[in-house]
Amino acid sequence: MNQRHWKSLLLEPGRQWVLLSGGCYVLACVLPAYELQIMGKKDVILGLQCLMMFPLFWWWANPLYLVAAIAYCVDYRRTSAVFGVLAMLLALHFEFFVLGEGQSVRTGCMFWTVSFQIVFLNAVWHLWLDRKRQLESLSSSDPV
Structure with a gap:
């Protein structure tokens, strides 16, 4: 089996999107994720604090998201797309349905969701390109 160095996995064409997604995820951890208003007092929750809310x-x-990003880096694009869309749907579920009255999404939460969207859309894009190349190679190899 051909073993490749981990740096080459990240530096191949298309992998920069996974790095951009990871950067958005890190930004989401350090920025305010959402704001609560309890008894007239506003409290801002950081993204890193949200990571500690395990059982939710x-x-x-x-x-x-982690599985989707790793799957994309090792060329399991369908797996990446499936896990990416699941992560994205859970994040969007939080943004649109979990937050109630007196709560609002902040920049960190938006970066959190965008990081999932980047991985998912990139995986789908490359699946489409791979399929297009397959069809072109089949049509060019068919005798007329």
Whole structure:
């Protein structure tokens, strides 16, 4: 089996999107994620604090994202697309359905969701390109 160095996996064409996605995820951790208003007092929750909220349903978007990013880096694009869309849907579920009255999304939460969207859309894009190349190679090899 051909073993490649981990740096070459990240530096191949198309991998920069995974790095951009990772950068968005790191930004999401250090920026304010959402704001609560309890008894007239506003409290801002950082993204890193949200990572500590383990048992909550939407928290599972984080390990799904990790699997999607790793799967993309090792060329399992379908797996990456599946896990990426699951992570993205959980994040969007949090943004649109979990936050109630007196709560609002901040920049960190937006970067969190964008990081999932980048991995998912990139995986789907490359799946489409691979399929297009397959069809072109089949049509060019067919005798007329």
